[in-house]
Amino acid sequence: MKATEVPEISGAYLFEPTPHADERGFFCRTFDADVIRSVGLAPDTFVQDSLSRSVRGVLRGLHLRSGAGEAKLVRCSYGRIFDVVVDLRPDSPTYLGRAFFELSGETQLTVYIPAGCAHGFQALTETADISYRIDRPHDPSEDVTIAFDDPELAIPWPLPATSMSQRDREAPSLAEVLKQKER
16 A cells, blocks of 8 residues: 655545455455554544445535544545545645545545545445545534535536535535634
8 A cells, every 4th residue: 555645735645555456356455554654644543434325426515524623534435436625724835725536446545634624525426435534533513514616616526416415505605614713
């Protein structure tokens, strides 16, 4: 497994496994504590694993957490997704930077998203399973959502959004969220 820095988002990494394929299929390591440590992250800080399943066109996000934030490892274990990370850390050298990835069950790439960054994705296949490894327990009172179609972010979603939660549909603009953070 190798780790590569994501230039658009300071502190973000892409972890690429080394699959071993044969006539049966493939096997690969999707988490390696030593590789995580090699880029300065503490593997034992991850406390929760979650899984979501989406159908083609479903859009989830843009989500982040207030307070101490939430760092996470995200991987598409089955299907394909268009994945988005937006740096919302005012003190970051890549503040407001955006990074886009195609994550898939074929590649098993994992993206590390630092605390303070917003995350969202859109399912590109009929079924897409997304695994999350999160560094602190979820607290719904800290959930923050930003409009997926905010013109300031101009995210090039590849498909029309076929379905999303009410919370995502009604999310405020980036400017409104940033104004609330200042209070």
